[in-house]
Amino acid sequence: MRKPHDINPVLSRRAILRAALATGGGLMLSGMIPGLPGARAQSGSAFTPNAFIRIDRNGAITFIMRHVEMGQGIYTGIAMLLAEELEVSLDKVRLEAAPANASYIDKSAGEEVTGGSASTRDSWVPLRQAGAAARIMLIQAASTRWSVPASTCVARDGAVLHPESSRRLDYGALADDAAHQKIPDPVPLKNPSQFQLIGTSPQRMDTHAKSNGTACFGMDVRVEGMKTGRIMACPVKGGRLKGFDREAALKTPGVTDIVTLPDAIAVIGDHSWAAISGMKAARPEWDYGPHSGMSSATQLQALRSASEKTGIVAKNTGDVTAALASSPVRIDAIYESPFLAHAALEPINTTLHIRSDSADVWVGTQVPLRARQEVADATGLPPERITVHNHLIGGGFGRRLDSNSIGQAARLAKQVPFPVKLFWTREEDIRQDQFRPFYYDRITAGLDDKGLIKAWHHRTTGSFVLARWAPEGLQNGLDSDAVEGATETPYAIPSQRNEAVQCEPEGITTLWWRGVGPTHNVFVVEGMIDELAHASGTDPLSFRRRHLTHSPRGLKVLDEAARQAGWGRPLPKGHGLGIALHYSFQCWAATVLEVEVGGGGEIRLIRADTAVDCGPVVFPDAVRAQIQGGLIFGLTMALYNEITFRNGQAEQSNFHNYRMMRLNEAPDIRVHLVSDPDAEIGGIGEVGTVAAAPVLANAIFAATGRRLRRIPFAPQLAMNPTGEKKA
Amino acid sequence: MRGAMRRNVPAPGTRFLRAICLGSTLLTLGALDAGRGARAETSPSGDTSPPDGQRDGNDQVSRGQALFIAADCAACHLSADGRALTGGRAFTLPFGTIHAVNITPDRDTGIGAYSDSDWLAMLRKGVGRNGKHLYPVMPYTSYTLLSDEDALAIKAYLFTLPPLRATPPMNALSFPFNQRWTMIFWNWFNNPNRRMTPDPARSAAWNRGAYLTEALGHCGQCHTPRNFMFGLSHRAYAGAVQVGWTAYNLTSDREHGLGGWSDDALFSYLSAGQARNHGPASGPMAEAIEHSLSRLPAQDIRDMIVYLRSVPARADGPAHHEGALEPDSGFSEGRHVFQQACAGCHLENGTGRQSDWGALGGSHSLSDPSATNLVAVLREGTSLQTDHGRMSMQGFTAVYTPKELSALSGWMLRHFGGVQATIDPKKFRP
Amino acid sequence: MRTILINGESHDVDVPDDMPLLWVLRDVLGLTGTKYGCGIAQCGACTVHVDGKPARACQLPVSLIGTRPVTTIEAIGQTETGQRVQAAWLDEQVIQCGYCQSGQIMAAAALLQTTPSPSDDDIDDAMSGNICRCGTYVRVRAAIHKAASNA
């Protein structure tokens, strides 16, 4: 998810703003994210898609959200940026999702995208500028109206005041006039010491509706005249639909239509149950196609042999070969991170109404423009005739960065004249996921005679997601995501070589997954650091500290996490403390985890302490929530998750065979903010996830002396609690 | 199609079964037997046209369908997708694996070439049309009790189905069990090869119940322990383990058998697959209920209960405890898993959440220290079609480790059945 | 046609007997607060109250409801406990994506109705069947304790 953020060089962080009279009166403040072709400021036409702020004559203030809310709290975070400078309290503001429009294109990704923990980072400056510009223009309008100098007016809580004369006008009353004011250039921003909202933790703006059932996720869309269909695709990629029992399906109560694609079928009816029962009756048969021999074993074999080759060199400092050869202590290891499903709780779904000349799409997507293009490609309609109504997403984790499912739904929906909601069952959602790649990492490191790291050679082998998603983003054939978190470690390493071997898995489509490159690479790096610490007979905390000579922020979070967790304290038998440090998404984070491993290999997670420095903190409670949730997400994976394949098909299908962490096994998680307000702002959505696997592996080692280099851990410990080598 | 079949087997079909049992067939069984047998033998071998002498052709077919249901042929002979009687299902027995055959009227791969006499010989003597001996997984030692009229009605019904080509996989049996001729000797000892005759000393209900239980329902095939030859022992209905599941004691013993069950509870269990304080049926019993018992007329079930009540008590097998709860405190690995994966349907106290099929408190399987059925259900899952849709549970070996499942089983036995037992985690290995 | 009592109102619905209440609520009555997450009683996203007790609507055939009253997330705020749980949920900022949260709130409200001051064990019993993919468990526990103490 980081990837889209890195495709283009980071551009100026200043927004180019436009103001206009809104339809029906009022101020419409639009923003143009610089660096993209063409300014798209609109006049006060009915449709002003690139607006950030709309202030109606009646006083209603609307913020238009160009990022989609998937649970990360971004609606609130972004609203805080606007509201801080606009001087309005959050309870006076309404939020609206932005439509799919090029104007909302992310400044650096070249795409309208929510991902890469980039939402706050991308908005930090431009949206505060937008809020400030609007405020200044409103003040300007008031001062003109009252014929007083602007400098004698202040904006407060949705109104402009003139304290000397005790006059006051609400923003609504000034909105029309404000639209005609000159946009300030440059836009002065508040000094952080004056922040009233930023840095506080207000009630989240999206959650009230989520607490009483009124929030509308994509799955909840209801359109007049709509029917509902269940989609089933060939369980083996590249296979085809051979046949099905149309008659039986149509006899199912409530079933009205059946439509097919070469590799999929949708049974449509009056309600989801008709669609589900109808699909059972339809009993589709498949020609499994060329990949039906694929299995986990063939995948591993392919990765293993690909990993023998030299890859694309991503980093090369010093003479690694010589340094390794002369290292008195050297560790060679292979780390394996399996295929993963996203398994967001809301399964994939798309509601469409495709007409001969236009279309509407209701969906929760991280990439509305791509979604629109998918529908255009499927229907032949021009994109501007297609309206994407973006919705709340019931968990993204990277899954909704891909829009293929929307294309599939559009090709099915265009075969019927009515609006139709097409959904995947949980089974379909897991089996047909675009999986997080399997990464196979070879790593060799050597210590010098003082016990310091001398040489480091890390070769990662796996799918390059970017090669499919945005091939133009590859740099000399390298997907930088494959090595993110591996090339730049927090540690001083004199000779370091990183390589990446692209190995696309047969019959599997891959996609980013929460924490992307760092989630897999930090597992390898922090595991290896721990291995080296133990090999050198040094405490893992001190070993890290000794190598943090150039990373003061790293040192700070590491020490804080260790202090909070009571590093070094005596522990009950079977307990162990693990530690892991990383820098990703412009955040520094260190985590200490206490685990207990029982005699039968059962793992209990006791408590995690994460210290984090993410630069300026907009919404501290959301930072805590994201670290907590992100850790649980990552710990779930590290303990339990792996998608395996047999006969070309994913073997997992629902929560009875793809295990989720539950409340009764979640550890206590404490988050300690030690942020540096002057540093660059970081993104927090994935930081917790990144830390999970390495800190758990290191804690298990501390508790048992067993080094686990393959995810998931729980089955390995349970099947072989003592860690005996098999003969 | 299961649904469709359910709809296709309305009251009329089942009324016929009532008629049979009430009237002509059973009570005149002895008299009819010889004549029918003789006529069957005169039919030319290879005659596959619908049964002869069809003065009541349609009656015979619908009666046959009802009998087919009562004889629970589908439970074994349905194909894996549950759509046709083409067989294929594997039965893993102590001496190898046997597959159910195709019983659609396909001439080459099914029963299409069977004459009436072939059919009767098969059902009674366990000898197939080709002269090959059947293995007693096919309950011909029960079906032998059927009257000619009933046996041929079943055939008549089967011959109205579309013939489908399908050859089941080869059986894989170890020597000497792969020598079919050895079955000749087995049959000497184990196959009574006689028709059932009513016991005039007993009530009509008892006699009907006996015919339904012994001949058609072949309940003893699972619930009566086998002797060393794999024949049914004399310990009728004392309970036995078959294909990895325990079929519990059905004798009148209060603790071990059905003595403690009320008629209502038995009725509910047999007809709907669950009874308050006895838990739901699972595994093969769930299949017997789904394909057969749930589709019988209520009176038939009541008659079977009358008969079962007369089975002499035997204190064999695990005793049955009802809701012996153990108060819980602190961390228990078993309870921990139960909270996650099981309470969603069964509730912490085992009373069942959304439906009665989720109420497992009092189930015999949960006071069985061998935990055979509990292990089987956790491994394979189970499902049961009811009037309210399909109730099902998945297996859990893919996410929970053998150790966790063993802890779960131990906890459930303590918590719901009041028995202390250690379940070997190996039983949950893939 | 059958009549079911949802949130205090009777509804006549013409649906198959085996149709789970979940789809009746969502697709027939438009009460989309109750979510579909797994369909096999493993995630709890579909939790509603039947006769005050928590049930998984995805595994509850409409024909089994009879005359028992059903309460969904849309109406739980009309009960004192439900309101308290919702308030605690907002106070503790439990909710992330929110997709599981109708089910979490319904499960918590049912717990507090029978066990006004639940222990951590009670919370484990009542809440471990509800999956939250966003990982809000730490706060779910805190919010239940908070709701209990606000009684």
Ligand code: FES
């Ligand atoms: S949808 Fe009902 S428990 Fe998951």
Ligand code: FES
């Ligand atoms: S809040 Fe997203 S699944 Fe729970």
